[in-house]
Amino acid sequence: NTMASLPAFSPALLEAFVDSTQTLPLEIQRVLATVRDLDEKAQRLDAVIEQKTNELVATPPAKPNSPQAKEIAEARAELEKMHLDLVQLSTEKGQLAQRCLDLVDENALRLDAELQRHDHEVAEYRKRAGIPAEVPPPQPAPVVETKAPARGGGGVPTGKRSRGAEHAAAGGHAAAEQPRPSKRARAAPADVAEVGHHVAAHVRDPRDHSVQWILARIQRIHQMPDGGTSLEVVDDEALQAGDEHSTYLVKRDAAVSLPRSNEVKAGYPNHQPGSLVLAVYPGTTVFYRATVVAAARKTKGGAYGEYQLEFDDDTEEGSTEIPKRTVPFRHVVAAPSFMQHANYR
Known part of the structure; x- marks a missing residue:
């Protein structure tokens, strides 16, 4: 019992x-x-x-x-x-x-x-009334460029343990070489960014300049002078661990919104076998490219369960077989276009 x-x-x-x-x-x-x-x-x-x-x-x-x-x-x-x-x-x-x-x-x-709208109205009122701001604006973090960035790799922010580090500790290979070819992933729904949304954010660690995709939450949205948009995202895991490098400023196209719900009626795509996706590797908060082996199954409650995925280069020492790993529906998105190529590095 x-x-x-x-x-x-x-x-x-x-x-x-x-x-x-x-x-x-x-x-x-x-x-x-x-x-x-x-x-x-x-x-x-x-x-x-x-x-x-x-x-x-x-x-x-x-x-x-x-x-x-x-x-x-x-x-x-x-x-x-x-x-x-x-x-x-x-x-x-x-x-x-x-x-x-x-x-x-x-x-x-x-x-x-509502709070963001209120802050904007207060700021506009102060501007019209000639009242100076009470608190000076925060200094922005470095903006991450997103032109076909190098795959995964590099150092990992404090509080995280990357899949590559796990395999290196086991004598395996880090997830940075020889991805396997697969079919093209289905197009994602409209990628709308709002405060509070969780995203896969492509960030650069200011300490060693390593770049990786992490699970993050949108904290603020900034309009840039050139008309573009940047997102201030926070790594909640690093924040809870007391890491001073837990907030990043990234361009809009350096963040992919995650499904806000796993309910079927929410309309998010259920990526089919063969699709290339970006997914959180189990036991970490870091995203890597993977191939869908089995789509998420629908439960009786009208929600999607877990995907079965094969992560690139995810082989155990002494084995050529790639294990199938389960990942929750809300931690899987279509891989960005530059990651859809079979020879992606």
């Missing part, structure tokens, strides 16, 4: 949390309430499983084909079904938790947009 070995969860804790979220939008409240109901069902089912498991363990062995042997077989079948039901409840809770995260993101983005 796997669940029985876990620490007991107090329903009162979740109850108190849900009660403290009454000011949240109604749809988020409903999702949290449903999660609470599913959790209570799971707790009750887990208690029944533990009881029946103890009863079955205490049952003495029975002779084959005897009535008692038949009862034991039926009890085992019932336990297996209960375990499947428990797994289903856990899956549904996970899907609802993702939906709740999507809703929170949407509301946070709307709030960020």
Whole structure:
């Protein structure tokens, strides 16, 4: 009984949390309430499983084909079904938790947009009234150029461990050579940048000038004098680790927006087998080029699950076989055009 070995969860804790979220939008409240109901069902089912498991363990062995042997077989079948039901409840809770995260993101983005509009109005008012700004504007970080940049490689910002570093430690090859040819990826949807959006950002580490694609969040959007747009993005992992180099200023075409939702109805493309994509390598926050082996499967809840991918040059020491790795739907985008060529380096 796997669940029985876990620490007991107090329903009162979740109850108190849900009660403290009454000011949240109604749809988020409903999702949290449903999660609470599913959790209570799971707790009750887990208690029944533990009881029946103890009863079955205490049952003495029975002779084959005897009535008692038949009862034991039926009890085992019932336990297996209960375990499947428990797994289903856990899956549904996970899907609802993702939906709740999507809703929170949407509301946070709307709030960020309102705050940004408010800041702009205040700045315009100060300008018209001749009132100087209270705080001098921050000094921008170096802008990253994006003309066919060198592939991955180089140093990694503090707080990250790149896939290349992992393979080097294992005696393998860093992900920087001999990509495998594949079919062209499907076109991505309109790439709209908004404050709060997560992106794959092509950044340069100011310490060693290495360049790589990282998971980042748009913090501000700047209009450049030449009419272009630049994005101020933050590496949340580096920020939490206390790294002073956690914010970058990149040109608009140096950032690819990630799917904001894994729901099918959101309309994001489900990249098909053979497509070349840019994806977060498991266990890191760094993007590398990969080929889709299996598209993300649709779940019963109307959401996309995980892709199966083969990352370029991702071979173990002493093996020529490329492992298939699973990556969440929201961490995969079509590879930029300059990465679509078979001889890309």
